[in-house]
Amino acid sequence: MAMTKQQARWAMAKKGFLDMLPLNLAVLPWGILCGSLAIQRDFSVLEALLMPLIVFAGSAQLVAIELIANNASLATILFTTFIISSRHFLYGLALRDKLKLLPTNWRYGLGFLLTDELFALSGHSKAFVGQLRLVYALIAGGSFYLFWLLWNVTGVIAGSYLPDLTHLGLDFAIAVTFIALVIPTIINLPILVTVIVAGVLSVLFKLMAFELDLVAAALVAMYCGYLTDRLQQKNRSKSDNIMPVLPEKP
Template sequence: MRNVKSIYIAKGLVDMMPLNLAVLPWGILCGSLSIQRDFTALEALLMPLLVFAGAVQLVAIELIAGNASLATILLTTFIISSRHFLYGLTLRERMKNLPKKWRFPLGFLLTDELFAFSGHRRSYQNKNRLYYALSAGGSFYVTWFIWNLMGVLAGALLPDLTQLGLDFAIAVTFIALVIPGIKNLAILITVIVSGVLATIFHLWQWQMALIFASLGGMAAGYLVFQWQHGSKSVNKGTR
């Protein structure tokens, strides 16, 4: 039994390793940006330890440095993180009967990356698969902190790292997460429409561009999904 458990733990580490490495520039950017925006080293390191959300970290750092109001910071970070609510709803049926000692740590570790690993129908269905998820998510948490730590050190010793284009790592990471999930026409339409709208709204300099693009993409994907299932129903009825 221990050997099986060790195999699942090792597999979680190995499977998450490419994504752990992919977010290295992103983590360094978060850490260095904190220092360059006059955060203390302790404050900069508490971000990955307590917040553990790359996009939220970057936005919160800029808002705090710009003396934004607490309400603005909370509302903005809430909107950016709202997708995690959908992640939780998606996995609720699989995890609702787990004891709190499993649900709480897995809920904290449920990043975009771990959710991308949760598509298998048997995810979280037995103890070994729980160890797999905990290993994958835990390794991402540890490496994310290490990359941020490197960024904090680099931010104190080197020139402004924000000019090196490290933020491109954010786009690359999400592209790597999204592409394998395009498994049908509805999802493909969702991705295309979201991308096109995000580009257009960004050019128009809309502050809520990402949110509107996401809603537009989801609406388009839902319409295609309904159309596909409606067509199937009609075809079955004519046979």
């Protein structure tokens, strides 16, 4: 039985919600930390809420709260925010050819919602193509926005009553979610090389306290994956030239 348009949309919305749900739950400790840290550092409730509402970026929020509380200069705060957010350039570039075609409102909306988490769910070759996949992206990205807000509000209300959940090992939740999303995508050697290089370099750069650690590790890893792919193709075309074409069996 064919689904009606309405049912198909509903099914995609549900899939978007369920696919994002693990990520929505995994960021609970950070959301609460962001909210409660803002209150502990003497932010007003309005300021603490504007962070998730309009900045909407976990790591940038955390770092900026500490910088603002320590009276860092505006230039320092904005520059740090820029460095932490620079990985988003990669997401925009990777999705450019699909998202640039969208109507203005969708483009602004999904652009605003383009977090690490939504990008992680955008790997499908036809992501954002067609109305149903847009519904999927909107519900996935939108539910992440609402959950992020919810956890931040919880942190604002709880203030200092809750212990720092990120030191309880709850940061493992985000790691295991990304493991679950990345490992099944390793379907060939170039991607395996990418993952290994990204893993080794990200740890090295983090230990060196290199500010662009994430982006630098990712860029080098992408290039290594790309080179592996080129090398494979070269070898393949070489062996195609040498190998005689076998006659087909009857």
